[in-house]
Every structure is written in structure tokens, then in C-alpha cells.
Amino acid sequence: MLSILDIIWVLVIGIIVLGFIAVSAMFLIWWERKVSAHIQSRYGPMRVGWHGVLQSVADAVKLLLKENIVPAGADKLVWWLAPFIVVVPSVMAFVVIPFGKNLIVKDLNVGALYLMALSSVCVIGIFMAGWGSNNKYSLIGGMRSAAQIISYEIPLILSMIIVSMQASSLSMQKIVAAQAGYWNILHPNMALAFIVYIISATAEVNRVPFDIPEAESELVAGFHTEYSGMKFAMFFIGEYTNLFIISAIAATLFFGGWQGPVLPGAVWFLIKTYGIVFVLMWVRWTFPRLRVDQLMGFAWKVLTPVSFFNLAVTGWLLLK
Amino acid sequence: MVIQDYGIVGLFLVFGIAFVGAAFVVSWMLRPRDPNPVKSSIYECGEIVKGDSRVQFNVGYYLVALLFVIFDIEVLFLVPWIVIFRELGIVSYIEMMIFIAILVVGLIYAWKKGVFEW
Numbered sequence: 201m202l203s204i205l206d207i208i209w210v211l212v213i214g215i216i217v218l219g220f221i222a223v224s225a226m227f228l229i230w231w232e233r234k235v236s237a238h239i240q241s242r243y244g245p246m247r248v249g250w251h252g253v254l255q256s257v258a259d260a261v262k263l264l265l266k267e268n269i270v271p272a273g274a275d276k277l278v279w280w281l282a283p284f285i286v287v288v289p290s291v292m293a294f295v296v297i298p299f300g301k302n303l304i305v306k307d308l309n310v311g312a313l314y315l316m317a318l319s320s321v322c323v324i325g326i327f328m329a330g331w332g333s334n335n336k337y338s339l340i341g342g343m344r345s346a347a348q349i350i351s352y353e354i355p356l357i358l359s360m361i362i363v364s365m366q367a368s369s370l371s372m373q374k375i376v377a378a379q380a381g382y383w384n385i386l387h388p389n390m391a392l393a394f395i396v397y398i399i400s401a402t403a404e405v406n407r408v409p410f411d412i413p414e415a416e417s418e419l420v421a422g423f424h425t426e427y428s429g430m431k432f433a434m435f436f437i438g439e440y441t442n443l444f445i446i447s448a449i450a451a452t453l454f455f456g457g458w459q460g461p462v463l464p465g466a467v468w469f470l471i472k473t474y475g476i477v478f479v480l481m482w483v484r485w486t487f488p489r490l491r492v493d494q495l496m497g498f499a500w501k502v503l504t505p506v507s508f509f510n511l512a513v514t515g516w517l518l519l520k
Numbered sequence: 521m522v523i524q525d526y527g528i529v530g531l532f533l534v535f536g537i538a539f540v541g542a543a544f545v546v547s548w549m550l551r552p553r554d555p556n557p558v559k560s561s562i563y564e565c566g567e568i569v570k571g572d573s574r575v576q577f578n579v580g581y582y583l584v585a586l587l588f589v590i591f592d593i594e595v596l597f598l599v600p601w602i603v604i605f606r607e608l609g610i611v612s613y614i615e616m617m618i619f620i621a622i623l624v625v626g627l628i629y630a631w632k633k634g635v636f637e638w
Contacts, residue, residue, distance in 0.1 A: 291535055316595075368604075
């Protein structure tokens with residue numbers, strides 16, 4: 201059982217994690233705006249603070265003060281619960297993310313499976329948002345998002361499983377420990393798993409080139425068209441926290457997690473994670489959007505067979 | 521230990537709800553309230569909304585959902601195996617490959633039936 205002291209300890213950890221989530225999401229929103237601006241030869245936010253670093257804080261305050269507009273005919277309960285279901289799993293995912301040798305909230309022995317389970321919950325929230333809004337664009341966005349996320353879930357989980365095979369464990373710390381001195385990305389089959397993982401993960405967080413659910417030019421903003429104020433902010437925080445989490449998982453599974461010379465583990469972990477985040481931003485502002493038929497076909501006809509083949513080969517190599 | 525591990529997971533569930541809830545409560549205390557029918561009307565690029573928005577959908581979405589359920593359960597069977605397959609050796613590997621092959625046949629069947637053609 202949890203004693204009172206344990207609960208106080210977890211409470212402190214929880215406040216640190218929530219603070220980290222808020223700061224990280226706001227930083228990533230600012231960074232994305234800067235990256236996109238510089239890719240397009242603009243400056244991006246410049247007014248609030250040095251090079252606009254406080255822009256996200258200003259935005260958060262503005263959204264906090266905005267009126268809550270409930271769309272006519274909305275399914276109120278579903279509509280209210282949707283932001284919770286999008287954000288809560290991304291908070292819960294921080295339990296098993298290893299920031300350093302001892303910097304992990306709790307190293308669950310089913311860590312990787314736990315992350316796979318949480319990544320599936322998010323889709324329910326997005327679909328609830330689409331359904332609850334009573335808006336045709338939102339519903340189409342929610343449906344597309346659900347279909348896309350569940351299609352890319354299979355290759356995503358299979359590539360995580362391939363890494364777990366290598367480490368013979370689902371615990372995140374053991375997966376990191378198994379990569380001491382030789383990162384997973386250096387094995388050819390793991391590099392293939394990484395490519396499948398990063399494509400599927402991009403689709404999981406609905407980013408360009410897989411942003412069909414949000415497709416501004418055809419669906420306005422997809423599932424969050426009817427949301428305003430703090431609820432809209434929550435979807436935004438959820439999106440950027442998920443971006444951080446998928447990059448953190450990639451850094452842990454394929455790039456040796458917190459391991460690295462000289463610098464402390466947490467610094468290495470953040471360098472790797474934000475490096476992957478930067479690559480995903482770069483991809484977002486470079487490629488055009490796919491069509492919905494290309495998208496579904498790619499998940500089922502290319503990524504899933506490739507993942508199964510990779511699973512068979514990895515199993516064979518490990519047994520040999 | 522199991523109760524302690526998942527107690528922490530449960531506490532993080534509470535933290536997540538509190539995080540979103542606190543933001544909503546603060547916003548509820550600060551925000552203005554001035555609803556009117558035009559403001560709350562549904563956005564449809566300025567047109568007057570026609571009909572219910574919960575319309576019928578392409579059956580393709582449901583087929584994809586069914587396939588997902590099948591493969592997700594398959595993955596669930598893979599998870600306990602991958603942790604101990606090195607001890608179990610080659611026989612369990614062959615058994616698992618047969619299991620995967622059966623599902624891949626299903627995938628090829630769905631492919632040929634045109635489930636992925638939208």
C-alpha cells in the first residue's frame with residue numbers, strides 16, 4: 201500500500217511533471233512558430249519578450265480570458281469530456297518516461313505496453329470532440345482521425361515490440377540499459393523499425409504530411425472547429441505534449457535514452473528528444489499533405505507488412 | 521509492489537484530471553459570459569446550417585476499425601511472447617510465425633477485397 205509519505209512524494213513529482221508539461225508545450229508552440237517562420241523566410245513572433253519567447257504565455261492568458269461558446273445542439277457531456285480524454289493520457293504517459301538513470305516516476309515492468317495502451321486512448325477523445333460538436337466538419341475530422349490513428353497504431357506498436365524483443369523486456373529502463381554502448385538505431389533491422397515508428401508516430405499526432413483530420417483548407421480545423429478559449433488551449437497542449445512524448449519514446453527506444461558521455465543523463469535525453477521534435481517540425485513545414493486514400497493504403501499495404509517482416513527477421517536474428 | 525506501481529498510475533490519472541479541471545475552473549472565474557443564438561450557431565463557412573450533422577458514413581471506416589481490432593488483439597498475444605521467446609527457443613518462434621501468417625492471409629484477403637481502396 202501507499203503510505204502518506206509516498207503520496208506526498210508522488211504529489212511533488214506530479215506537480216513537477218505538470219509544470220514541465222505546461223512549460224514544454226508552450227516552448228514547443230513558440231519553437232514551432234519560429235521554425236516555420238524561418239523555413240518560410242519570416243521572423244515569426246518577435247514582440248513579446250526576446251524574439252517572442254513569451255508569445256505562448258501571452259496566448260495562454262488570452263485564451264484563459266475568452267468566452268466559452270457552446271455550439272447549438274452539441275452533445276454537452278461528450279463535448280465537455282473530450283479535452284479531458286485528450287490531455288489526461290498524455291499526462292499519464294510521463295509515469296514511464298525515463299529522463300535519467302533514476303529520473304523516472306515509476307519504472308513499470310510493462311512500460312512499453314502501457315504507452316501503447318495510452319496512445320490508443322487519445323483517439324477516443326478526438327472522436328468525442330468531433331461527435332459532440334454537432335458540426336459536419338468536426339465529425340468528418342473526427343472520423344478521419346479515428347481511422348488514421350487506428351491504422352497507424354498497428355505498425356507503431358509492432359516497431360515498439362521489435363525493440364522490446366531486443367531487450368527481452370517491456371520496462372523502459374531495461375530497454376535503455378540494453379542499449380549501453382550500442383544504440384538500437386545502429387542495427388539495420390532496428391533502423392527500419394525506427395523509420396516505421398517515426399512515420400506512424402507522425403500520423404498518430406496528426407501532423408503534416410498526415411494532418412488530414414485537421415486539413416485547414418478543406419475541414420477548417422477538423423475536430424476542434426467548435427472549441428474556444430481554454431478547451432481549445434487544452435487540445436493544443438495535448439497535441440504538443442504528445443509530440444514531446446512520441447519523440448521521447450523514439451529517443452528512449454532507438455537512441456539510447458539518457459545514455460551519453462560527459463553530460464548528465466537528463467541533458468542527453470532532452471537533447472535527443474528535442475532533436476527529434478525539430479526533425480518532425482522540419483518535415484511538417486517541408487512536405488505537402490497526403491490524400492486520404494493514399495494515407496490508409498500506406499499504413500495497411502506498406503507499413504504493416506514491412507513491420508511483420510521485420511518482426512520475423514528480428515526474431516530469427518535473436519534466436520540464431 | 522503491483523498495488524504501489526498502479527497506485528502511482530492512478531494518482532497520475534487524478535493529476536491529469538486536476539490539470540485540465542483547474543484550467544477550466546480558472547477560466548470559468550475570469551471569462552465573460554454573453555451568449556446569443558448567432559454566436560452559438562454552428563460554423564459552416566457562413567451558410568445557414570441544414571439538417572443534422574450526424575450523417576451516415578462510408579462503410580470503409582467500420583471495416584478498417586474491424587481490421588484494427590483483429591490486429592490489436594494479435595499484438596496483445598505477441599506481447600507476453602516477446603519477453604520470454606529467447607528461453608522458449610525455436611519451436612515457439614515457428615508457432616508464432618504460423619500465427620502471424622494466418623493473420624497476414626487475412627490482411628491479404630482484405631487487401632484483395634478492396635478494403636483499403638477509398
